[in-house]
Amino acid sequence: MAEVKSNKELFNVSVSPHIRSKESVSKIMWTVNICLAPAALFGAYYFGLNAILILVAGVVSAVFFEWAVQKIRKKPVTVKDGSAFLTGLLLAMCLPPTLPWWMTIVGSFIAIVIAKHAMGGLGSNIFNPAHIGRAALMVSWPVAMTTWSKMTTAADVVSSATPLNVLKMQGHEALIDTFGNASNMYQALFLGTRNGCIGETCTVLLVLGGLFLIYKKYINWQVPVVMIGTVGILTWIFGGLVDPAGSLGFFAGDPLFHIMAGGLIIGAFFMATDMVTIPMTIKGQIIFAAGAGVMTVMIRLLGGYPEGVCYSILLMNCLTPLIDRFCQPKKFGARG
Template sequence: MSAEAKLEVGTLTVSASPHIRCDESVAKIMWTVNLALAPAAIFSIYNFGLPAFKTMFICIAAALITEYAILKWQRKAIVLNDGSAFLTGLLLAMNIPATVPWYIPLCGTVVAIGIAKHTMGGLGYNIFNPALIGRAFLLASWPIAMTTWPTITSKVDSVSSATPLGILKLQGYDKLVQFFGEKSDMYQAMFLGTRGGSMGETSALLLIAGGVYLIYRKYINWQIPVLMIGTVGLLTWMFGGSSGLFSGDALLHMMSGGLILGAFFMATDMVTIPITIKGQIIFAIGAGALTVLIRLLGGYPEGVCYAILLMNSVTPLIDRLIKPAKYGAGR
């Protein structure tokens, strides 16, 4: 053996896979997602006023305290600065009305962190998106409070009103357009966020901008948000109208409810989605189709939360059926 082929002891490092290293870290990714969501969150406080700030503060504080308590009880390293608990609290706050009583966001956050996250093993092991589990729990426990929506506070008083999807579900499309005045006014309210709803039903513009930033940073793949929103638009255009096939308002459905928030910031959760791009395409189309199914035929006017959770449950099956090709296979 030549001298060049010899290896000196200590020149190799043995470690578990993966062996590819980069400058990214969990904390960097999580805080970047928080940053991307921040403009929409701040805009929701501007829209709904002090109640929105209170609810957001309760969710984030409860998430951090619950995370600390559980890690302390488990005698694990306490890492609150990684941004994961903060993000769960922020996302849950964006999924509920601003004016709910204080104990509702508190209970939802404890369920999200304590049950959905840590009973599965903690960060990186949860099967379902924790914030969506928290929202589903709250919707089942306090359905009236969770479906009582404030309008924006630009008027003298904040009054309760139905969401656009709620009006559409109960009173029909014509009544919805009449509620806003003109169809162009309705689209503008959807796009800018000047309407009633949860805090996550804020400016579609700011949510999309935050999502595009995450795509630019390569923290999420474009396939999931684009295909999920596109599937909702296509199917509601085909089946969502009252005048037969291809008479639905696709633009209305794509901008209303929590679709944009869910598609960019929750359906893209790297822990709960398939590994492969093909798997993520199936995930996105399935989530979009389930959203439409619940919206059009279900009892709830909105279906994004349950659609994503249902697709979370089949992620292991998708990963089992769609596997990446082995390196060198087929040559």
């Protein structure tokens, strides 16, 4: 006869949450850091000493400001959870390799102290802290933020501007001259041997890192797929329409070029998927990603700035509460 358990064993009610997970903030943050590490290391290798200084300055200063603010606020110090490390790393990876290293520290201060802790700390910030830091640096030092080191290949010095900048300012002929031919250009965009921000150039490493996060279910695949797909489709449809003179040529409406040439990959996989600043529901996240993609294309094709990923994500961060309001799931048992 089976042993009958006591009422105490059968009705053991604990404090919520009742559904538990082995995942933690620290584990997730450090996993994201590891996924970003290959692209960051490649950028450090390809762009050289100053890029290394920027990466180190970004990470160390972000961790220090996190520790200092929590000490001043008399809050538990949580620098070991990896969130400040991640903010500093993302900020540094989204900066040009020629930027003076001390400007990175200013960006980290704005990202951690103002964009994060002034909003209440981890989980309470409205905007992506790393992108706020980058946007603040862009407004404060626009020349330094748009000055690029020259690309060097086995042949020689190739160009001193990013592919998007070359296309927008000089046209498709200059873009072809930069790389020699279209095949070389696509190879450079895929492998990362081209000008750009430190951590945005190597498409293959960023995609592999993003796919691992999807595999771990730390991010939803719909966000990067929808954002990247939106940019690709809209540039294919409208790229040629904004170039009546034909100076931009084929690449104005080349979706593959626009997907790999700027910061779309790092933005779609690692910025737009930020758990704090995007909508909570899948439906809301799809709307967020599509909106960010639309704004990216509008800024690239119609604006004076060749890149628009940073501002598009920040603008959609503003709409996250509104999207959440209209995408609330129905209450269990409710009608209509």
